[in-house]
Amino acid sequence: MTETFYDVLRRQGITRRSFLKFCSLTATSLGLGSAAAPKIAYALENKPRTPVIWLHGLECTCCSESFIRSAHPLTKDVVLSMLSLDYDDTLMAAAGHQAEAIIEEVKKKYKGNYILAVEGNPPLNEDGMFCIHGGRPFVEILKETAADAKAIISWGSCASWGCVQAAKPNPS
Ligand code: SF4
The missing domain is CATH 3.40.50.700 (NADH:ubiquinone oxidoreductase-like, 20kDa subunit)
Known part of the structure; x- marks a missing residue:
């Protein structure tokens, strides 16, 4: 099975807390607002890498x-x-x-x-x-x-x- 981005990040020692922080920062820097952060997290956790x-x-x-x-x-x-x-x-x-x-x-x-x-x-x-x-x-x-x-x-x-x-x- 193809790993997701989240799997790879976790394997590299990134904590769950840092991952969620990254999703919030990404949502904010893209101008999507804080409501987009959970959606970004969900996508990174579930979609296989291309x-x-x-x-x-x-x-x-x-x-x-x-x-x-x-x-x-x-x-x-x-x-x-x-x-x-x-x-x-x-x-x-x-x-x-x-x-x-x-x-x-x-x-x-x-x-x-x-x-x-x-x-x-x-x-x-x-x-x-x-x-x-x-x-x-x-x-x-x-x-x-x-x-x-x-x-x-x-x-x-x-x-x-x-x-x-x-x-x-x-x-x-
Ligand atoms: S000739 Fe140039 S374009 Fe072609 S494979 Fe070599 S480096 Fe790449």
Whole structure:
């Protein structure tokens, strides 16, 4: 089961009192009034953190290299506390069929409610054969995963406009 924000905060040693103080301050600083504090607390206690699937197409992977070296916030805090990074084949321990099964599980369990982050691009020449993901063209995986995503983030130049893989005379 995906942890809630509250579970993560408690695991990190934040007291219930500090948590409620945080909810009150958040409600006030957003201009929502004190009546919103219990609603914020309820949401943080009950809603699972947003699951993220992070796919990799053709790329040099330096976008990930930049990400894992970030300091404000630290990558560990983003991955373990703020989001639920459920799939990233560069960072995760699972591989092969075990990793593929995680994508399917997130798609099914959080249909319409997960974020898809894409680093790298899906090459389109030769029916996408220049980038194979789990035995299939990456473009197919990307389309299937994008279909039920809540939001899609194109991470870096490769994902946004093709970068070196789209430059002539690259065949991909
Ligand atoms: S946009 Fe592409 S080439 Fe540039 S750092 Fe990211 S993965 Fe590497």
